[in-house]
Amino acid sequence: MNTKLVNVALLSALVSVTISTHIVVNAAGGGSVVTSDPNKHFDPKGQAPSKYTLALQNGLRKTLPFDDKRDFEEAQKGFIAAPEYKQIMAEAGNVAWDMGSYEWLLDEGKTFDTINPSLQRQAVLNMAYGLYEVLPDHIYQVRGYDLANISFIKGKTGWIVFDPLTAKETAAAALAFINQQLGERPVVAVVYSHSHGDHFGGVRGVVDEQDVQSGKVKVIAPEGFMHHAVSENVMAGNAMTRRMFFQYGVLLPRSPYGHVDQSIGKNTAAGNLGLIAPNVIIDKAFTEMTIDGVNMVFQNTPGTEAPAEMNTWFPDLNAFWAAENITGTIHNIYTLRGALVRDALEWSKQINISLYKFGQQAEVMFSAHSWPRWGNERIQEVMRSQRDTYAHLNNQVLHLANQGVTINQIHNVYKLPDSLQRQWSAHSYHGSEEHNSRAVLNRYLGYWDANPATLMPLSPEDSAPLYVEMMGGSSKIIAKGQQLFEQGKYFHAIEILNKLVFAEPQNQAAKDLLANVYEQIGYQKESPSVRNSFLAAAYELRNGMPTGASPKSTGPDIIRGMSTGLWLDYLGVRLDTSKTADKHFVINLVTPDNGEQYLVELSNSALTNIEGIQSPQADLTLTIDRSELNDVMMGAQSFDDKIKAGKVKVEGERRAIDELMGAMVEFSMEFELLPGTLPDTVK
Structure with missing residues (x-):
């Protein structure tokens, strides 16, 4: 009963494992890695950046705080070695990981007008690759082997591994590389910081399940981990995975015109996702524990970046592990693939607890993504900026809502204060101010803007023909859409062109023009999730939804854990x-x-x-x-x-x-997100 995944010859690392009962665990995958000449567009219909896009990019280059180089210094601090290889192969024979596919980003001094300058900066920062020393003789990270970092804490006899990546193959390669560089040591414990697949899926690459079941190796996780690790993407998993083709740019080549970064890392490894159940559960707000001579205090932070998540304090080392609660980006309050809306206020409060319980003494802060920060002043600066960004987002959105601003207006009204915009750690790469602000309002007030006209609207395919008729037909809409496009009024152009495409799904001229509009918006966006969504939509409008056989991936560990x-x-x-x-x-x-x-x-x-x-x-x-x-x-x-x-x-x-x-339906991902994109072979 294997589901067919949408695939394409230029499919990049597929960001999901599809289980035969159509249950999907996001952030693992299979597929191929494709690059293209960075000097030209990979799509014959692709467009160069418009003069409006060029003006925006040039304006950002002049106004953003590019003179603050501290992130670059921190991203390279402690570098020990990089492996000779750039690719890691999956057991299935495909390329599980290919850091070399992004090397065009390292062309020194090269600016890409198809990439928001802030995003280009983040994409370069995420090119860190190899073994790094976080705290001499105590804490190390292997970065650039997967979407997440894998961290190694040196105990008396072995390694304590924090977050063993997405795939068995990349985790095993990381363990082999650190042992090669620093000497062979066994893994004595694994810590899952939270319940997302890129933080536990590679566990079988670092430990043997029998050693966990016998108690020889401790696997430690926050309360609720197993339930949330399996359940978050089950009920709507098929739809989530199809939507992830947009958020993660799965079908886009790695190119200045396509996929450039995933904000918290380059991409997701395309290997074997596994799950070994933890044998130690952290069920209190704070839990002290000593493992292999390493003293740790676990801080449970449920309802933040994940429904089950925890930070860790190392009191003897003055080191703070921030899990995925504090990284090099403001995160998603609503993730575009689809998930329950997160609580920005609770997230802010948990960072505040960390700041005052651990942040006053911390001399190094490291996390499951991005790069560490050193020095107490710097650590407190970053903790405060992220605490304040989530708090401001929550509070100001509700402030505006209480003055009548609706969910269909908030993204055009809400803005971060200048003081936060000047801090790189407050920029929304994984999230965006636009979709996060709508998420906060949705969390409190729901999707309705209280206008009865929007409570039970016609479906787009039913309302669109009426609009097209009243606007005088397709030729007038295309002419006006082209005029708006040439004026740089891209969102105005979307309003009418989207109606035309829904009314006339086979009108390729309309779809191509809408694709041109989407592409320019994608070039301009700071958030790769938003960028990918617009660029992937442009690809499908131009070329149709690609089809093919899915990677033959199953997840017995996930089934056993369900x-x-x-x-x-x-x-x-x-x-x-x-x-x-x-x-x-x-x-x-x-x-x-x-x-x-x-x-x-x-x-x-x-x-x-x-x-x-x-x-x-x-x-x-x-x-x-x-x-x-x-x-x-x-x-x-x-x-x-x-x-x-x-x-x-x-x-x-x-x-x-x-x-x-x-009576059971076998779900397929062969459904349209945009009209007129389903190939004839699957209609």
Whole structure:
């Protein structure tokens, strides 16, 4: 039941693992890495930067604080060595990682008018590659091996690894490289700072699961880690992954005209994502622990960058690990691939706690992304700037909302104060002021602007023909759109061209002109997530949505880590209700090897479940070990296969499970985000 992923000959590292039941864990992947000549556009329809884009870029070069070089000094401080290789191969035979694909960024003195100057600066900073010393004889990082950094704390006998990257292959390469440079040492513990895949997925590259299960190696994680590591991207995982083609620029070549950076790192490794369950859970606000002679204080920070996340203080070293709560960028309050909106105020408050509990003594601060900061004054400066940015975002958006500014206006009204705009650590590379401000308002007031006209609007494909008719038809819209484009009024042009494309999806002239508009906006944007979204949309409008076979990626570790209840919830999402009208049945599900019992009921075309309950009037009772159910969840075998093999005890009417599983939809990513982009072969 493998899902087809949208793919293309120029597919860059795919930023997801698709599991056969269509459950997606973001930030891992497979695919190819493609570059193009940096001196010319990779797309025959591509455009050079307009005079308005050039004027904006030149203005930014004059007004942004480029004379502040401290980030560059810090990014290179402590450099020990870089490996001879630039590529790391995946076990599947593809290139898992290719730092060399971005080397055109290191052309000294070269400015790219297709890249916002602030983003170009961030992209160069993220080119750090190799082994770095953070604190002599104690703390080291390997950077540039994945989206995240992998950090190594030197204990009495071995390494304590913080955040083992996305992929087994890149994590293993990082461990081999530090051992080559500093001497062979075993891994005695792994710390997962939080529940995103680029911070745990490479764990099998640094430890053996048997050593974790025996207790020989500690794997430490914050409370709620396992649930959130699996669940965040399950219910809408298929849609999230399709949308990630825009946010992460998956189909864009690495080029000044395409993908240049991912703000918190270059890109995501395309290798094997795994998950070994932690054997130590941090469940208090602050927890002190000594491992292999290293004293640590863990600070739980739930509801910040991740729903389960923690910082770490090293009291004997005056070193603070900021996880992904404080990095070289203001992060996403709303991530464009889709996720629950984060709490900017809580994020600010947790940074404030860190500032006053640890920041007054810290002499080095390092994190899961970007580069460390040294010296207490510098550390406090960065902590305050990020604390204040999140607080200002939350408070000022609500200040404006309380004066009547709506979700459809806030992104055009909200601005950071000049004092924060002058600090690089307050710039929104991973986020953007525009989409983060809308996210804050959405968190408190929801998506509606209180205008009844927007509460239940027509779908775009239904409203667009009316607009096109009233504007006098496609030729007038294209003429006006071209005029607006030539005047640099790009968002005005979008207003009418988007309507035309929805009304006439096969109007290639309209799609090409809209693509030209999107491209200029992409060139101008500081946030790579926003840039990628506009440039990827331009590509699809010009060329259609590319198709092809997906990487053959499965995630047995993720399936094993998923609760049975979450899997049953997801079956409810996959249910084709056209096949369940007037059907009603109750199934008892028993998994003896882990002692679970669930009651599953189909009623009114809704599939529900409840743990710990069994019905004496159930239509069917299925008894199957959870270890066997994993194969069904993974799609490796069906219930029918398990029944024939004698692995399932069946009591009652078997038709209930047959009808239920027969009503499951296999989601595909072959759906349009933009009209008229689906190839004829998949229509």
